[in-house]
Amino acid sequence: MSLNPEPERAPGGRFFQVSQNPTGRKDVSEPAAPNGDRTPPPGRQKIEKALKSLLENKEFGAITTAEIAKTAGVTEALIYKYFKDKRDLLYQVLARDMEHHLEQAQLHLKGINGARNKIRKLIWFYLNTYAEERVFGQMLMLEVLSFHDFYQSAPYQVLKRFAILELGILKEGIETGEIRDDLPPALIRQVIRGSIENTCLAWVKISQKISPDELTENLCQLLFKGIEKPGPVKNPN
Amino acid sequence: MSLNPEPERAPGGRFFQVSQNPTGRKDVSEPAAPNGDRTPPPGRQKIEKALKSLLENKEFGAITTAEIAKTAGVTEALIYKYFKDKRDLLYQVLARDMEHHLEQAQLHLKGINGARNKIRKLIWFYLNTYAEERVFGQMLMLEVLSFHDFYQSAPYQVLKRFAILELGILKEGIETGEIRDDLPPALIRQVIRGSIENTCLAWVKISQKISPDELTENLCQLLFKGIEKPGPVKNPN
DNA sequence: ACCTCCGAGTGAGGATTACTAACCTCGACC
DNA sequence: GGTCGAGGTTAGTAATCCTCACTCGGAGGT
Known part of the structure; x- marks a missing residue:
């Protein structure tokens, strides 16, 4: 009966359920385990895996908790044992991925x-x-950046660590004279990130095909040297 | 280059292309040609206004149709007389705004x-x-760009017209020699847009305060000249 | 062997939501 | 005076997120 493929419905539940936990993270996953080493319970792992696999061909807003539970082979209620929200599930999965990529980047x-x-x-x-x-x-780019509560979430903290890494490089470049010193590093960073995200978004959303190698070259050309054509200056501005 | 805005057919929804009404008073005194476009019914206008005012301090996903109807002073069902969706309402409101801003930009x-x-x-x-x-x-930046169906919506068509405007300027610059010709204009455009959106997003989401005048200067410095420190040119890598 | 505790997991709803079908009302027009 | 259709309403419905009370089974103390 329902021919509703509409994403982002949010019925049920209350929207502004205030978590007693200002960090936005639920501590239910950190019980006093016997020892520091505890592998996460199988149900939890299956839930996270289920979400990831569903995200392969569906956007988050269109994935229902029932669906997640079904593909994970558990009941819906178990999701809420480990995650405060449907969104919290997304955040925790994302945070783990980002942590991994941060390490890789440093490597x-x-x-x-x-x-x-x-x-x-x-x-x-x-x-x-x-x-x-x-x-x-x-x-990262389209399920998460648009939501207010993301900016109090765990993955946002990892994003900040990326920012520290990037700003460190920029400051180093300013000191060594490789990078101009008349502009705030934070702005330079935002321009670089914005360029990357915007091109990737166009690529994700409009299935515009790119090759990372070639695009890197072009982006660096643009960001390093600017869009002005070098040579005789016609119009000093 | 592949983002070349090609005109697609408009979505199935019907348009109430209404001319702007600065006085806010819209007496239906005019006979209005039978087959021409009439001023939109008051209920419809109230609904659009209600959404806009609710968006002032709430994100779209957290606004309920009941809420919209209540602040508009109409019933929920009326929304679906004029808009196919809750999202369709957002899109139509946004499209009108964008149309207006496009005119302003050209001016x-x-x-x-x-x-x-x-x-x-x-x-x-x-x-x-x-x-x-x-x-x-x-x-524009965070309620809409992340949704798949946006890219088949009316406001996206207006976005494409922005793209045409911007690409036109870039191509003009390339011809006159003001802008380098060794990079695809579409990429340059994406970098510029990405820079703007990213800085504005940081400002919207993290209440980072900016002044448009100053930021324009800095952004132009960066985008025009690049991030490299000018001076002794050593090796062009 | 028995009791207790505790974490993993379940079953059965509740609350709220987006959306819809059927109906009403009233002026215009023939 | 009958019809038609646009503007608007009433009274729902299915779907969805989330909660609460509960079961099960094993580890460990006594």
């Missing part, structure tokens, strides 16, 4: 000299990651 | 010479618009 930067070379490498790394892990890119 | 560009000057002006215009009409910026 990729090892042994590279010079701020500009590092920036180039980082740009390539982001593009390549978005290209190879589509679900991750979608989660 | 602001009149009498400006030179591609770089036009780009600078356009950047200022976007920043200023986002700064002054917060609700509009929020609608």
Whole structure:
């Protein structure tokens, strides 16, 4: 009867259920375990895996908790044993992925000299990651960045660590004279990130095909040298 | 290059292309040609106004249809007389706003010479618009860009017209030699848009305060000249 | 062997939501 | 005066997120 493929319905439940936990993270996953080593319970793992696999061909808003539970082979209620929200589930999955990618990024930067070379490498790394892990890119760029509560969530904290990494490189470049010092590093960072995200978004949403290698080169050309044509200045502005 | 805006057929929804009514008073005194477009019914106008006012301090996903109907002073069902969806309501409101801003942008560009000057002006215009009409910026940047169906909606068609405008300026600049010709204009456009949107998003979401005038200057510096420190040119990598 | 505790997991709803079908009302027009 | 259709309403419905009370089984103390 229902021919409703409409995403982002949010009936049921209350919207502004205030969590007693200002961090937005639920501590239900951190009980006093016998020892520091505890593998997460199988049900929890299955739930996270189910969400990821469903995200392969459906957007988060269109995935129902019933669906998640069914593909995970558990009951709906179990989701709420481990996650405060449907959204909290997304955040925790995303946070784990981001943590992993942060480590990878740091690894990729090892042994590279010079701020500009590092920036180039980082740009390539982001593009390549978005290209190879589509679900991750979608989660980050379009399921999450638009929601208010994301900015109090765990994955946002990881995003901040990315920011620290990037700002560190920029400051290094400013000190060594590789990068101009008349603009705030935070702005430079936002421009770089914005460029990357915007091109990747166009690619994700409009199935515009790109090759990370080539795009890295073009982006660096643009970001490093600017859009002005070098040569005789016609109109000084 | 592949983002070349190609005209697609409009979605099935019907349009009430209404001319703007500055006085806010819309007496149905005019006979109104039978087959021509009439002024939209009051209920419809109230619904659109209600949504806009609710968006002032709530995100779209958290606004219920009941709420919209209540603040509009009509019943819920009336919404679905004029809009196919809750989202369709958002899209139509947004499309009207965008249409208006597109006209404004074209007006602001009149009498400006030179591609770089036009780009600078356009950047200022976007920043200023986002700064002054917060609700509009929020609608566009974070309620809409993440949804699949947006890319078949009316406001997306207007977005494409923005793209045409921007690409036109870029191509003009390439021809006159103001802008480098070794990079695809579509990429340049995406970088510019990404920079603007990313900075504005940070400003909207993290209440980072900016001044459009100052930010325009910095952004143009960055986008025009690049992030490299000018000076002794050593090796062009 | 028995009791207790506790985490993993379940079953059965409740509350709220987006959306719909059927109906009413009233002026215009023939 | 009958019809038609647009503007608007009443009274729902299915779907969805989330909660609460409950079961099961094993580890460990006594």
